[in-house]
Amino acid sequence: MEEKVKNITTDEQQEYVINMGPQHPSTHGVLRLVVSLKGEIVKNVQPHIGYIHRGIEKMCESITYPQIIHLTDRMDYLSAHINNEAVCLSVEKALEVDIPDRVKVIRTIMSELTRIQSHQLWWASFGMDLGGLTCFFYGLRDREKILDIFEETCGSRMIVSYNCPGGLMYDIHPNFQKRVKDFIKYFRKILPEYDQLLTGNVIFHERSKGIGKLSLKDAISYGITGPSGRASGFSCDVRKHEPYSAYDRIIFKEILFTEGDTYHRYVARIEEMWESMNIIEQLIDNIPDGPFAVKMKPIIKLPEGEYYQRVETARGELGVYIISDGNKNPYRVKFRSPNFVNLSVLNQIASGFKIADLVAIGGSLDLVIPDIDR
Amino acid sequence: MKKEEFGDNESLELLHESASNVLLTTIDDVINWGRKNSLWPLTFATSCCGIEMMAAGAPRHDFARFGMEVYRASPRQADVIVVAGTIVNKMAPVLKRLYDQMSEPKYVVAMGACAISGGPFFLNSYSVVKGVEHVIPVDVYVPGCPPRPEALLYGMLQLQRMIETQTIKSRKKRNASHDTK
Numbered sequence: 001m002e003e004k005v006k007n008i009t010t011d012e013q014q015e016y017v018i019n020m021g022p023q024h025p026s027t028h029g030v031l032r033l034v035v036s037l038k039g040e041i042v043k044n045v046q047p048h049i050g051y052i053h054r055g056i057e058k059m060c061e062s063i064t065y066p067q068i069i070h071l072t073d074r075m076d077y078l079s080a081h082i083n084n085e086a087v088c089l090s091v092e093k094a095l096e097v098d099i100p101d102r103v104k105v106i107r108t109i110m111s112e113l114t115r116i117q118s119h120q121l122w123w124a125s126f127g128m129d130l131g132g133l134t135c136f137f138y139g140l141r142d143r144e145k146i147l148d149i150f151e152e153t154c155g156s157r158m159i160v161s162y163n164c165p166g167g168l169m170y171d172i173h174p175n176f177q178k179r180v181k182d183f184i185k186y187f188r189k190i191l192p193e194y195d196q197l198l199t200g201n202v203i204f205h206e207r208s209k210g211i212g213k214l215s216l217k218d219a220i221s222y223g224i225t226g227p228s229g230r231a232s233g234f235s236c237d238v239r240k241h242e243p244y245s246a247y248d249r250i251i252f253k254e255i256l257f258t259e260g261d262t263y264h265r266y267v268a269r270i271e272e273m274w275e276s277m278n279i280i281e282q283l284i285d286n287i288p289d290g291p292f293a294v295k296m297k298p299i300i301k302l303p304e305g306e307y308y309q310r311v312e313t314a315r316g317e318l319g320v321y322i323i324s325d326g327n328k329n330p331y332r333v334k335f336r337s338p339n340f341v342n343l344s345v346l347n348q349i350a351s352g353f354k355i356a357d358l359v360a361i362g363g364s365l366d367l368v369i370p371d372i373d374r
Numbered sequence: 375m376k377k378e379e380f381g382d383n384e385s386l387e388l389l390h391e392s393a394s395n396v397l398l399t400t401i402d403d404v405i406n407w408g409r410k411n412s413l414w415p416l417t418f419a420t421s422c423c424g425i426e427m428m429a430a431g432a433p434r435h436d437f438a439r440f441g442m443e444v445y446r447a448s449p450r451q452a453d454v455i456v457v458a459g460t461i462v463n464k465m466a467p468v469l470k471r472l473y474d475q476m477s478e479p480k481y482v483v484a485m486g487a488c489a490i491s492g493g494p495f496f497l498n499s500y501s502v503v504k505g506v507e508h509v510i511p512v513d514v515y516v517p518g519c520p521p522r523p524e525a526l527l528y529g530m531l532q533l534q535r536m537i538e539t540q541t542i543k544s545r546k547k548r549n550a551s552h553d554t555k
Binding site: 024025050052054059063071074078159 | 416418420421425426429445447462464495501502520
């Protein structure tokens with residue numbers, strides 16, 4: 001008996017391993033984190049993925065190009081429209097199709113609306129992660145207004161499937177411009193309320209400032225893109241560096257910070273919402289007339305070769321890499337998804353902080369799990 | 375009225391006239407009334423449907439009207455598991471375990487095409503469970519990809535109706551036929 005007691009080490013060096021997920025409300029899905037702790041301090045975070053691996057990349061090899069769009073919706077469902085756009089742009093690039101101006105402008109407006117609604121939902125759930133339940137109600141209340149606009153034009157609330165190779169599925173609803181303008185007017189008034197509720201909150205500052213610092217060097221070497229990367233000073237906005245659709249004709253600034261902590265990842269997203277509204281305002285009055293789609297062949301076959309297109313989703317850079325062997329199905333499709341890459345840095349930035357901060361850091365990276373596993 | 379004086383149905387009418395606080399019901403009715411008006415869902419979301427489930431709890435659609443607002447993070451405190459999203463082979467044992475951890479009475483709502491049949495991933499996918507009923511018994515199916523929050527609300531109301539018609543006997547029978555252990 002005594003020997004047994006002796007064998008139990010009360011050594012402080014011993015690590016305590018706990019399992020977080022796959023069913024855990026603050027991992028935003030079915031991410032599993034195996035966390036090694038020393039006391040309350042996180043020593044090591046090991047993400048286990050694959051709990052929602054649906055084999056989308058492999059499925060793409062057996063379906064046609066227009067069908068791929070409906071699968072990309074379900075990868076990063078919060079930036080569904082932008083994912084669609086990435087596939088469409090790469091198919092159009094391969095076929096060298098000239099896209100009408102009207103399509104480009106509408107796509108850009110829809111992308112920015114998608115970005116705003118994604119950030120709203122992120123804001124809602126991030127507030128909830130840190131214990132502010134009111135954020136959830138505010139964020140989702142305003143998000144419904146954008147979903148109404150989507151529903152009117154696309155017929156669906158969040159999985160829109162509005163793009164197709166060569167343009168759009170159908171023209172915008174006659175109310176579209178008015179609705180969007182109303183929303184911008186409304187949201188410009190509401191967004192400062194978000195700041196009052198959370199950004200200026202002392203408890204929130206305590207929990208986010210200086211927590212989970214990501215240096216510029218790490219951001220670049222890990223390839224952290226999107227608002228998370230830009231909060232560390234990594235200028236990685238694809239809209240700026242490699243403009244697609246109508247981003248080359250508008251003036252907007254890339255949100256850059258140098259601190260790279262949880263607080264600045266938060267502020268970067270709030271600022272992005274302001275910037276997105278600026279972009280929409282520049283375009284909404286000048287939607288050019290013209291056809292809403294180019295007539296494509298009923299069966300789209302890409303010429304043999306490799307095609308890559310990157311776009312800026314709400315979470316970072318999404319790359320679509322298609323290898324075609326000349327058939328109606330792609331030979332191989334690879335998605336460079338922003339969440340998978342952003343997750344990889346979690347161990348680096350969460351080590352050394354408390355376990356409660358792990359939730360805050362994970363929330364500030366804004367992970368969407370089906371996009372990680374695909 | 376004294377207990378000795380209570381004889382037949384006429385004394386019952388007398389009771390009624392004198393407006394005494396007597397309520398006659400069956401145990402089934404009382405239990406079902408309690409169960410159906412406080413269904414606590416588990417926060418279990420795997421993909422897109424989870425966002426619509428959140429939207430159903432948000433101000434516009436407001437789950438709370440029907441007594442379902444308390445999302446529980448622990449399966450031991452939850453009454454109903456809304457399977458919102460795709461279940462893949464790696465997740466299936468976890469889902470089964472979650473279901474087993476829930477205490478009786480427990481109900482399952484399969485939300486969305488993926489949970490019903492595999493949905494868009496029915497063909498060509500090597501890793502998706504083709505319908506959640508292969509893993510746990512389902513009470514209500516809510517179709518859509520993803521279903522609107524209204525659809526989920528309707529599904530939950532259907533579940534409430536289902537609970538209303540249950541008796542202790544039928545419940546036992548159902549549990550025996552669904553015993554997956």
